[in-house]
Amino acid sequence: MNITMVGSGYVGLVSGACLADFGHRVVCVDSNRDRIEALKAGAIPIYEPELDALVAENVRQGRLSFVADLEAAVAEADAVFIAVGTPSRRGDGFADLSFVYQAARSIARALTRFTVVVTKSTVPVGTGDEVERIIREIQPDAEFAVVSNPEFLREGAAISDFKRPDRIVVGTEDPRAEAVMREVYRPLYLNQAPILVTSRRTAELTKYAANAFLAAKITFINEMADLCEQVGADVQQVARGMGLDNRIGGKFLHAGPGYGGSCFPKDTLALVKTAQDAGVPLRLVETVVAVNDQRKRGMARKVIRACGGVRGKTVAVLGLTFKPNTDDMRDAPALAIVAGLQDAGATVRAYDPEGMDQARPLLPGVDFAPNPYACAEGADALVIVTEWNAFRALDLARLRATMRAPILVDLRNVYRPEDARLHGFAYTSVGRPA
Ligand code: UGA
Secondary structure (H helix, E strand, C coil): CCCEEEEECHHHHHHHHHHCCCCHHHHHEEEHHHHHHHHHHHCCCCCCHHHHHHHHHHCCCEEEEEEEHHHHHHCCCCCCEEEECCCCCCCCCCCCCCCHHHHHHHHHHHCCCEEEEECCCCCCCCHHHHHHHHHHHHCCCEEEEEEEECCCCCCCCCCHHHHCCCCEEECCHHHHHHHHHHHHHHHHHHHHEEEEEEEEHHHHHHHHHHEEEHHHHHHHHHHHHHHHHHCCCHHHHHHHHHHHHCCCCCCCCCCCCCEEEEEEEEHHHHHHHHHHHHCCCCHHHHHHHHHHHHHHHHHHHHHHHHHHHCCEEEEEECCCCCCCCCCCCCCHHHHHHHHHHHHHCEEEEEEECCCHHHHHHHHHEEEEEECCCHHHHHCCCEECCCCHHHHCCHHHHHHHHHHCCCEEEEECCCCHHHHHHHHHEEECCCCCCC
């Protein structure tokens, strides 16, 4: 198949490289010419494990290419994916669809034969209808179908999520489009990934419902962690005891400093807006959004309590990105935590394996250290905010020896309390008995 990806950002690049790896011919387009030139030269603009090798190999094999000119790429495509950004609109939190509609207009002008136009970006219910209307208005006689095919990729695990998905959701009621989409995903037949064919609106909503449910699951266990701390229970065991029930499932029950990233905060907010507009407010999701926002700020207070105040003290922060294996700082809990510590008078020193370049402009006044040990040196407290693998087996004795005060606040429950205490740390974690 000939596939064109409009948008060579995170989703477009990962999806394009994986589809090329399956044997399709994929052209990735981006209106940002510098980005296209960089990609042609082999520079991957994001950090995602194994993506650079996957791109390089498929470019070498001639299956994957990058162009700035959308027209030729669309004219030859069987399927054109729209994988552009849908940021939160400033002010009202609704998803900003201007990039999606711009892509639709450009695609419309370039259509030459039956083409399936696929929205892969996370878009509110009804966006597919609008994309169809825009294309029809520009080219009334064009032969095309607009399909919703949401992605369920996690940053840091995007390639394996794409190649081994739990399910594929295809929203279309057009049999020709369904056949094209089945062909696009035929290489996954071996994995027996279920393909769920639904109406377009159902597919669009499924994506939001899934993300909101996961955000709610995390928020549920986070609140349970707070309760555990007060009543002397262990949230990890509570989560395990709950999760072994197949109806609940053990994943996404890891208590921490609140969810962040480019998806959950934006998508829950957009879903809340959609539901309000539809006159069916989703109170549960509204609460999840509010509780999670408060939690990130609350984590700074937790650190301050553990230190008995931080004015004039140096706090070392390990991990800044919203989760490991990414350099993404969007809505990272570290942003609220660091700001809270600085507001309370602390000097903050930080280290992150991949996120420091992205973090620098967002964290004024923070000193950045070259490694965890330099970060902790002379500090009055050490706070683990993101559970990078590199923080799982730190030499606690060495850390303890260089710190001014032995306070360890582990917001991801990376360590066993007894191990931390054995090394002389006053140890605070999330939802475990003090
Ligand atoms: C999320 C979803 O997991 C993907 O399925 C979805 O495709 C993607 O959003 C999207 O809509 O594009 P992602 O944001 O990359 O993926 O990251 P997650 O691994 O889901 O983590 C999100 C946040 O939740 C992180 O801040 C993480 O630390 C937090 N989290 C996750 C917890 O605090 N506890 C958990 O048990 C799990």
